[in-house]
Amino acid sequence: MWYNRCMENEINIPKTLQQAILQYADEDKCLELLMMARWPDGVIKCPYCEGEAVGFVRSRRLFQCKRIGCRKQFSIKVGTYMEDSPLKLSTWLPAMWLITNAKNGISSYEISRSLDVTQKTAWFMLHRIRLSFGNIDTSDMSGTVECDETYIGGLEKNKHECKKAKNGRGSVGKECVMALLERGDSNKKSRAVC
Numbered sequence: 001m002w003y004n005r006c007m008e009n010e011i012n013i014p015k016t017l018q019q020a021i022l023q024y025a026d027e028d029k030c031l032e033l034l035m036m037a038r039w040p041d042g043v044i045k046c047p048y049c050e051g052e053a054v055g056f057v058r059s060r061r062l063f064q065c066k067r068i069g070c071r072k073q074f075s076i077k078v079g080t081y082m083e084d085s086p087l088k089l090s091t092w093l094p095a096m097w098l099i100t101n102a103k104n105g106i107s108s109y110e111i112s113r114s115l116d117v118t119q120k121t122a123w124f125m126l127h128r129i130r131l132s133f134g135n136i137d138t139s140d141m142s143g144t145v146e147c148d149e150t151y152i153g154g155l156e157k158n159k160h161e162c163k164k165a166k167n168g169r170g171s172v173g174k175e176c177v178m179a180l181l182e183r184g185d186s187n188k189k190s191r192a193v194c
C-alpha cells in the first residue's frame, strides 16, 4: 500500500493533522510522493499494458503510454483506490493520514469536519481507503512482528476483538483492520503494514 511505502521512504511523516494538511496541500508534491511510492525504482509502468515507455503531460498531470496499440493516458489514481474519483490528491492524502492515525477508528463525520469536505465525500473516501486495507502484503516481513487490530467506520470505540464487531448492534459498516508492526533494529527501520 502506498502509504506504508511512503512511511518507509519519507522522513517527514506529518505528526499532526495540521501538518498533514499543510504538507499535502501542494498537488504536485502529492503526485511526487505517490510516484515514489508506486514506482520506487523510478520506472513508470502503464497500468493497461505494463509498458515502460511512458511520457508525462505536466499541464494535466497525466501519464501517456507511448506503446503503439495502447497509447492510453492515465493519472496516478488509475489502478488504486482513488480511481474514478475527481477528488484531489491533496484531499486523499490527508484523509489517508487521518484514517491511518486514528487508533480507535474514525467516522465519516469526523473526517468531514476535519477536512472540511461533505459527509458524503468523507464516507466515499473512508470506504475506498478501507477497501485498500484489505490487501495486506506480509510476504517480506521478518524479525519481530507485532499485531494489533482496530475498527474503522464505527462508533463503538472500545472493542478490541474482531468477533465482537460481528455481534450486537452498531456493527454494520464496521471493519476490523489488522495492523502489523515489524520491529526495527540498528540496521532496520520499524515498519507498519495495515
Ligand SMILES: [Zn+2]
Pocket (backbone or CB within 6 Å): 046, 047, 048, 049, 050, 051, 065, 066, 067, 070, 071, 072
Ligand atoms: Zn500502455
